[in-house]
Amino acid sequence: MSHIQLFSYPTSPYAQKVGCYLKFKKLDFKFIGVNPLTNDQIKFTRQRQVPVMQIGDQWRKESSELGIWLDEVYPDNPMLPDNADQRERILEIDKWVSESLIPSMFRGACEWQNTFNSITNGWKLSNAVSDATPLPGYVRLIWPFGVKKAPFIVNMVKQLDLTETMDDMLHRLQNEFVGHLEGGEFLGGQSAPSLADLSAFPIVVNAYMMGMRTNGFVLDKPEVNAWAKRVARYLPDNPLLVPDKFLKRRLLS
Ligand SMILES: N[C@@H](CCC(=O)N[C@@H](CS)C(=O)NCC(=O)O)C(=O)O
Numbered sequence: 001m002s003h004i005q006l007f008s009y010p011t012s013p014y015a016q017k018v019g020c021y022l023k024f025k026k027l028d029f030k031f032i033g034v035n036p037l038t039n040d041q042i043k044f045t046r047q048r049q050v051p052v053m054q055i056g057d058q059w060r061k062e063s064s065e066l067g068i069w070l071d072e073v074y075p076d077n078p079m080l081p082d083n084a085d086q087r088e089r090i091l092e093i094d095k096w097v098s099e100s101l102i103p104s105m106f107r108g109a110c111e112w113q114n115t116f117n118s119i120t121n122g123w124k125l126s127n128a129v130s131d132a133t134p135l136p137g138y139v140r141l142i143w144p145f146g147v148k149k150a151p152f153i154v155n156m157v158k159q160l161d162l163t164e165t166m167d168d169m170l171h172r173l174q175n176e177f178v179g180h181l182e183g184g185e186f187l188g189g190q191s192a193p194s195l196a197d198l199s200a201f202p203i204v205v206n207a208y209m210m211g212m213r214t215n216g217f218v219l220d221k222p223e224v225n226a227w228a229k230r231v232a233r234y235l236p237d238n239p240l241l242v243p244d245k246f247l248k249r250r251l252l253s
Contacts (some may be wrong), residue, residue: 004029007042008050009129013102014063015051016202019241020242021067024198024234025077031241033132037139040169062219064094079195093180093196100176101203101218103156104169106190108214110157113166117213119144124210128242167215174221177204181223185230193234201231201242209240211248 006029008015022029034041039048045059052059053066060069071079080087112118122144130140159240182189189194204218217224232251238244
């Protein structure tokens with residue numbers, strides 16, 4: 001058994017953050033699919049939230065905390081700068097990823113701009129979840145409609161300014177992203193990827209790589225695209241938690 005275990009559905013953006021931390025640090029880990037209906041695999045935690053990471057006999061949750069924990073236990077290939085101000089800036093950008101970028105992505109699952117696209121995207125996601133923990137056919141079929149009503153998604157989306165159009169939201173996120181680069185190669189103006197880049201990367205590339213149909217990607221902004229290509233050099237070809245068979249596009253093609 002691997003020493004590090006990551007428990008989640010393979011499609012959870014918060015788990016994808018942790019997947020990129022582990023891959024960047026070149027740590028061997030075992031991904032354990034969690035059944036989103038029963039949560040059987042994380043019963044030992046007595047709570048429902050993923051991702052959960054276990055190192056040896058200790059487990060913790062909260063994606064950002066898991067990144068900090070990894071840096072403490074495995075100091076090679078650090079993700080946080082030593083300088084206190086820079087570290088604080090990186091954690092602030094990571095918070096923006098968790099509290100702004102990720103919820104905005106979930107908005108698309110609740111607010112359908114194009115019904116056909118949203119349903120086919122939902123089916124792609126349910127097939128990926130089912131590949132890790134087999135789900136009954138009818139659950140996969142109704143998945144796009146169920147996600148629209150999932151309490152944790154509805155609550156997350158409620159925090160957003162829903163008077164802003166989806167297009168305006170996308171453009172704002174693209175501009176905020178470029179602002180966070182602070183004119184540097186990586187987020188926070190850093191010269192090497194940090195926890196903030198590894199948090200943002202899977203969120204920005206996931207829909208593109210999985211061949212989702214959308215009106216636009218954050219990645220469409222040339223500065224974000226160039227950044228993603230720079231981060232990709234530090235990660236394997238498949239930076240996500242879904243197997244290669246679910247990837248329809250490569251970042252560098
Ligand atoms: N703040 C948490 C958020 C994790 C989260 O929202 N996970 C979702 C899946 S993407 C979840 O477990 N939802 C089910 C639930 O909360 O019951 C983190 O950064 O890890």
